[in-house]
Amino acid sequence: MKTTRVLLTAFIFGLLAAGARAQNQPQPPNYCKSCHSEQEVQFRDSVHREELSCVSCHGGDASTPDLPQAHSKGFRGKITRAQVPAFCASCHADREQMRPYGLSTDQYALYQTSGHGRKFAAGDPRVAICTDCHQTHRILPRDNPQSPIHRQNIAATCGHCHADAERMRPYGLSAGVVADYEAGVHAQAKREGSAAHLPSCADCHGSHGAAPPGVGDVSKVCMHCHRQTREFFHQSPHFKTLAAQGFGECAACHSNHRILKPGPQLWASTCGTCHEPGSPAAGTAEKIQGLLGQAQADIDMAKETISQARQVPLAVEDYEQRLATASTYLMEAGPLSHTLDASAVEDLTRKSRSVAQELEVEIHEKMEVFEGRRLVVGAVWLYLLITVGALQYFKRRSR
Numbered sequence: 001m002k003t004t005r006v007l008l009t010a011f012i013f014g015l016l017a018a019g020a021r022a023q024n025q026p027q028p029p030n031y032c033k034s035c036h037s038e039q040e041v042q043f044r045d046s047v048h049r050e051e052l053s054c055v056s057c058h059g060g061d062a063s064t065p066d067l068p069q070a071h072s073k074g075f076r077g078k079i080t081r082a083q084v085p086a087f088c089a090s091c092h093a094d095r096e097q098m099r100p101y102g103l104s105t106d107q108y109a110l111y112q113t114s115g116h117g118r119k120f121a122a123g124d125p126r127v128a129i130c131t132d133c134h135q136t137h138r139i140l141p142r143d144n145p146q147s148p149i150h151r152q153n154i155a156a157t158c159g160h161c162h163a164d165a166e167r168m169r170p171y172g173l174s175a176g177v178v179a180d181y182e183a184g185v186h187a188q189a190k191r192e193g194s195a196a197h198l199p200s201c202a203d204c205h206g207s208h209g210a211a212p213p214g215v216g217d218v219s220k221v222c223m224h225c226h227r228q229t230r231e232f233f234h235q236s237p238h239f240k241t242l243a244a245q246g247f248g249e250c251a252a253c254h255s256n257h258r259i260l261k262p263g264p265q266l267w268a269s270t271c272g273t274c275h276e277p278g279s280p281a282a283g284t285a286e287k288i289q290g291l292l293g294q295a296q297a298d299i300d301m302a303k304e305t306i307s308q309a310r311q312v313p314l315a316v317e318d319y320e321q322r323l324a325t326a327s328t329y330l331m332e333a334g335p336l337s338h339t340l341d342a343s344a345v346e347d348l349t350r351k352s353r354s355v356a357q358e359l360e361v362e363i364h365e366k367m368e369v370f371e372g373r374r375l376v377v378g379a380v381w382l383y384l385l386i387t388v389g390a391l392q393y394f395k396r397r398s399r
């Protein structure tokens with residue numbers, strides 16, 4: 001009995017030990033970590049942790065705790081700021097090395113064409129290099145919310161330099177671009193949780209290059225997402241003249257970064273910056289603004305009437321659908337107004353207004369009928385009450 005228990009215990013211990021051995025597979029020791037714990041901790045989360053080790057980038061001998069020996073064997077020490085882009089590119093621009101990971105190899109080539117890369121090549125270390133946007137030992141993939149290149153964090157990553165007035169002054173660049181961007185429609189929609197694809201700094205400027213592939217000129221980048229508006233703009237007399245005078249296509253009226261919610265105030269504030277009051281162009285501005293304004297007013301009124309009808313209560317589903325149609329016409333008129341063709345805009349606003357006005361009239365008629373019925377019903381009730389009262393009276397008197 002005693003011997004079986006001893007044997008069993010020994011067996012179990014044997015199993016446990018075997019398991020432990022299997023878990024601690026002979027890993028090559030890394031003594032770099034023991035002296036450089038700060039980098040080691042950062043490196044645990046890095047995209048490089050599986051494929052690279054300290055030695056891949058710094059050289060040296062990781063198998064010894066002895067300092068002189070550790071810092072030998074091709075040890076290259078710290079990689080200086082001036083070396084970083086070419087150093088990262090030694091792997092990332094190498095097709096053979098990147099193929100297994102399906103990573104593109106154009107970052108360095110694009111970087112060299114960018115404003116940053118050109119200044120860097122000319123010996124200016126203050127422009128952005130790979131590690132300013134990606135960090136060094138803790139490089140996180142872009143879908144990690146903590147990553148500096150995560151969509152939500154890009155403005156802050158660029159803002160680290162571009163919102164810093166001291167840093168921007170020598171270059172004559174505004175340090176207000178980030179605040180302007182944050183005040184604009186795109187950042188606002190992003191804050192409100194819109195699921196649409198909204199541009200961050202890197203969508204318009206490119207991550208590595210001066211402009212995204214296929215777009216020579218960053219001011220044309222709006223059309224990637226606002227294609228229809230661009231097509232209408234293409235038909236306008238502004239298309240050629242604004243370009244000839246060196247204005248960005250869309251920025252002439254919307255600005256580059258502080259792109260505000262469009263509406264009546266935009267007409268009032270932008271056209272006047274180039275056109276004298278009383279000029280034909282100012283006349284066109286007034287006309288189109290008026291057309292859009294009237295249609296909006298009719299839609300607002302119909303909306304109000306529908307909400308009154310709902311309280312009556314009347315069935316309003318059909319009215320709501322028709323109101324949506326009226327709004328759609330008006331929404332189409334916004335982009336179309338970029339042609340500056342007032343009569344084309346009027347075609348749409350007329351349709352929008354006639355739907356809204358029809359609704360208005362119909363609902364009022366229905367409410368009147370309803371009111372009329374209510375009066376009749378009230379009168380019948382009154383008549384009945386009086387009759388019953390009179391009957392009771394006569395009954396009592398006849399007793």
Ligand code: HEC
Pocket residue numbers: 031032033034035036054055058059060061062064065066067070071077078079
């Ligand atoms: C016994 C501790 C120890 C070990 C092991 C060790 N280092 Fe160091 N390392 C140091 C100290 C101390 C310094 C700072 C003194 C200096 O600049 O030489 C340093 C500096 C560095 C620097 C910065 C050099 C510079 O020019 O600023 C790098 C990079 C570095 N070590 C990488 C490594 C790597 C990679 C390994 C493993 C192959 C490693 N170290 C192993 C102690 C160690």
Ligand code: HEC
Pocket residue numbers: 032033036039040043048052053054055056057058078079080081084131136137
């Ligand atoms: C992908 C390449 C890469 C890997 C992998 C890497 N480093 Fe570095 N390391 C760099 C670069 C680039 C710099 C210098 C740039 C900087 O300071 O941002 C640097 C700087 C350092 C320095 C100098 C101090 C400092 O932070 O500026 C130390 C020490 C260091 N690394 C240790 C390590 C250790 C330890 C590991 C492994 C845990 C490691 N590195 C892994 C690229 C790498």
Ligand code: HEC
Pocket residue numbers: 047048050051052056057084087088089090091092097101103130131134135136139141142
């Ligand atoms: C020794 C070769 C090597 C060097 C040097 C190197 N990398 Fe990498 N890098 C890789 C490999 C391999 C991967 C793919 C890792 C994986 O998918 O497991 C990678 C992945 C990445 C990724 C993630 C890409 C993605 O979206 O999946 C980024 C970002 C990156 N590296 C940036 C850098 C930066 C910045 C530097 C310079 C500080 C650098 N790398 C230096 C080999 C290298």
Ligand code: HEC
Pocket residue numbers: 085086088089092103104107108111116128129130131132133134142149154202207208
């Ligand atoms: C000005 C900031 C900035 C600089 C400088 C920068 N990057 Fe990037 N990088 C980004 C952003 C932003 C992304 C994410 C791109 C995206 O979401 O399309 C990215 C993505 C990457 C990726 C992943 C690409 C892929 O195909 O998935 C790699 C690899 C990379 N960068 C390497 C580098 C290297 C190497 C350098 C230096 C030569 C560098 N980056 C310089 C901002 C930068």
Ligand code: HEC
Pocket residue numbers: 114115116119126127128129132133154157158159160161162167171173201202205207210
């Ligand atoms: C480490 C600081 C730093 C970071 C981070 C940085 N920049 Fe820059 N950037 C500069 C400096 C300095 C200049 C001025 C260089 C010049 O005059 O061309 C510049 C110039 C620019 C320019 C104008 C030059 C040109 O011709 O393209 C643009 C656009 C720009 N940066 C966009 C960005 C974007 C977008 C990001 C983030 C994805 C970013 N920068 C991140 C420092 C930085």
Ligand code: HEC
Pocket residue numbers: 154155158159162173174177178181199200201202204205218219220221248251256257
């Ligand atoms: C919707 C597109 C768009 C977004 C988003 C955007 N930019 Fe720009 N940016 C432009 C355009 C267009 C220009 C004008 C370029 C030209 O004239 O060639 C410009 C110009 C610049 C310039 C140089 C001239 C200046 O105005 O000082 C810098 C620097 C810059 N942007 C940085 C940023 C940063 C940082 C962000 C993010 C916070 C950002 N941009 C977001 C479109 C954009």
Ligand code: HEC
Pocket residue numbers: 185186189194196197198199203204221222223224225226250251254255256259260261262
């Ligand atoms: C990556 C795609 C993308 C790019 C590039 C882009 N936009 Fe937008 N933009 C959007 C989306 C999506 C919305 C809708 C936001 C919302 O939910 O209100 C929007 C909204 C707008 C609005 C407000 C529309 C409204 O009715 O409220 C204006 C004005 C605008 N963008 C102008 C521009 C200009 C000018 C540029 C270029 C400098 C530009 N956009 C570049 C995607 C983009």
Ligand code: HEC
Pocket residue numbers: 237238241242245247252253267270271272273274275280281282284285340
């Ligand atoms: C950045 C300057 C600028 C802004 C802002 C601007 N325009 Fe123009 N506009 C021009 C130039 C330049 C011409 C061509 C010169 C000319 O024929 O007078 C022009 C021509 C026109 C024309 C056709 C020619 C004419 O004079 O009848 C109309 C219509 C017009 N603009 C309307 C507008 C409206 C509406 C707005 C506001 C939404 C506006 N413009 C904003 C610069 C501008």
Ligand code: HEC
Pocket residue numbers: 222223226229230233238249250251252253254262263264266267270292333334335336337338
């Ligand atoms: C001449 C000035 C001017 C120019 C140039 C201009 N816009 Fe507009 N944009 C306006 C005005 C004014 C409105 C407001 C229309 C309204 O009241 O509905 C507007 C509205 C918009 C809207 C919201 C309504 C819609 O069209 O969906 C977007 C998006 C827009 N513009 C994008 C652009 C883009 C992209 C470009 C360049 C291709 C551009 N704009 C060029 C003046 C301009």
